[in-house]
Amino acid sequence: MKKSLGAKTLLYPTPVLVVGTYGADGRANAMTAAWGGIACSKPPCVSISLRSATASHGNIMQREAFTISLPSEVNAAQADYFGLVSGRDHDKFQESGLTPVPSDLVDAPYVDEFPLVLECSVVGVHELGLHTQFIGQIEDVKVDEALLGADGRIDFDLLKPILFAMDPGTYYAVGRLLGKAYTIGKDVATGA
């Protein structure tokens, strides 16, 4: 039996997206967002939703670009810090000691110490309510070379991405392998 919880943003898991932007003064900023995900395969696009009150929102509107730096398990506290204070009154890169690297493709910086980076040009802006949804076309993905397997692809066991659970408001590691997609479902149909 299911019970109604009301209209809430309960969806699991959500990602931990550290969004890199430049301010009007050229200062690098980053903020953590959990509202977002891949939005299209061709062209490859990602969506992120930010409140208009954030410094990052204004930065993206002005520069029409952002990056997403994906934290690994060891970066969990740093990712949380990027979501704790505002770029309006904090130089988060300076305070955290992390390194902003200018993207060579879009007008935004990424976090050097985080393992995986998406460089995005804004191709859509959707006002949904409290949040504005930005559609970013992924111009390139960059990854730490140490995470690449012999086949040139990301070794997922080394990437160790983290996830966010909105309620209770906690970060988790990725757990055990459950199975291969387009494979473990093959025996489900009974032919009934």
Add this chain to the structure above:
Amino acid sequence: MKKSLGAKTLLYPTPVLVVGTYGADGRANAMTAAWGGIACSKPPCVSISLRSATASHGNIMQREAFTISLPSEVNAAQADYFGLVSGRDHDKFQESGLTPVPSDLVDAPYVDEFPLVLECSVVGVHELGLHTQFIGQIEDVKVDEALLGADGRIDFDLLKPILFAMDPGTYYAVGRLLGKAYTIGKDVATGA
């Protein structure tokens, strides 16, 4: 040192969203999607991206509604099945033995055996390329009563949601707790 991998949809983790719809003939359908996430807090909205070639895409365009049923670990193979075959030539509920329940709020069915359900009315349709992004306003969230804690909130340790890793194309359980949001980042700033 980071290496370029090209413009790809590499973002981790992505959710496992089983999207429930009705066809023109009134038959319940469901398909699995990984492209999506929360899009707005007020009103609460979720976004899902589907290819126009899918039966579900046409169903949503016609009924302007969908549900999202979130599988638990024990449902991983069933969720994979919903992504393996098309509702055009399969009655996936009948073949899987799972139960479609008509939403009492929107014109779409959900999967009774999956623990968490979002019932959504379409409030936006964005053509992004290969995928169409649907914005669904969350009208209600329903959860199995057995997953509710004494405080009336979801017990995350019982929910056991799963996640998808696009490359290598595998499902994972949620792993160990890394820390509390808006908390573990408090000591990151050095005051430098």
